[in-house]
Amino acid sequence: MYPGTQDQVFEYGSGHIRSSNAITLDLDFLKAVGTLRVPRRVWEALARHASWIEPSILSRWVELLENYDGTAPPGAYRDALSWPNVEHSTREVRTLAAQLQESGGPLYCVWSGKRLNDGYDIDHCFPFKHWPNNHLWNLLPTAPEVNSGKSDSLPSAQQLHKAEDRILRWWNQAYRQTDYESRFYEEAQVALPLPTEQPTSLDGLLTGLRRQRVRLRTDQQIAEWSAQ
Numbered sequence: 001m002y003p004g005t006q007d008q009v010f011e012y013g014s015g016h017i018r019s020s021n022a023i024t025l026d027l028d029f030l031k032a033v034g035t036l037r038v039p040r041r042v043w044e045a046l047a048r049h050a051s052w053i054e055p056s057i058l059s060r061w062v063e064l065l066e067n068y069d070g071t072a073p074p075g076a077y078r079d080a081l082s083w084p085n086v087e088h089s090t091r092e093v094r095t096l097a098a099q100l101q102e103s104g105g106p107l108y109c110v111w112s113g114k115r116l117n118d119g120y121d122i123d124h125c126f127p128f129k130h131w132p133n134n135h136l137w138n139l140l141p142t143a144p145e146v147n148s149g150k151s152d153s154l155p156s157a158q159q160l161h162k163a164e165d166r167i168l169r170w171w172n173q174a175y176r177q178t179d180y181e182s183r184f185y186e187e188a189q190v191a192l193p194l195p196t197e198q199p200t201s202l203d204g205l206l207t208g209l210r211r212q213r214v215r216l217r218t219d220q221q222i223a224e225w226s227a228q
């Protein structure tokens with residue numbers, strides 16, 4: 001309830017799950033579990049202040065589990081609920097880019113438009129330092145000198161706008177109609193605020209990319225960068 005009222009904060013609806021020996025945690029399964037509606041203002045506050053809220057919730061949850069159980073060794077529940085360290089990795093996409101080059105496909109720096117021949121980097125569009133994310137949509141081929149200049153900065157709105165066609169070309173070239181396509185869209189749906197009318201289109205992903213850029217800029221005040 002909201003303080004001083006009888007108005008419920010969270011609305012929910014129960015679903016129905018058939019028992020099975022194995023389940024797949026995909027969107028269809030989660031829809032079958034039920035629904036939970038979070039007011040936008042509450043969601044935005046949780047997203048913005050997650051770095052302060054999460055430790056409090058985690059501590060309270062661990063305390064409740066330890067009281068219910070009483071047999072687990074000290075620290076067992078906290079260790080089980082801790083997030084693993086995410087490795088900064090571009091190897092998979094670098095291998096994919098190399099395979100595309102070997103097949104004769106042209107490879108371009110998404111930020112400068114320069115054709116990449118012998119040397120190239122794989123850049124995290126949203127810097128890994130500020131948002132540890134190795135999703136396929138976030139990894140883009142870039143000229144080494146451009147990647148070095150961008151470093152841990154966020155692409156500016158103007159830079160992202162100038163690069164849109166090249167990002168779309170890379171996504172289409174690397175992931176559409178390949179074994180990566182399903183994973184590519186699933187990762188984007190999990191991480192990006194996609195438009196409801198275009199959840200599985202490249203234009204919709206680009207809209208989500210622009211929206212997430214604004215969120216990161218607003219919430220973390222990350223320095224912006226534009227190619228010269």
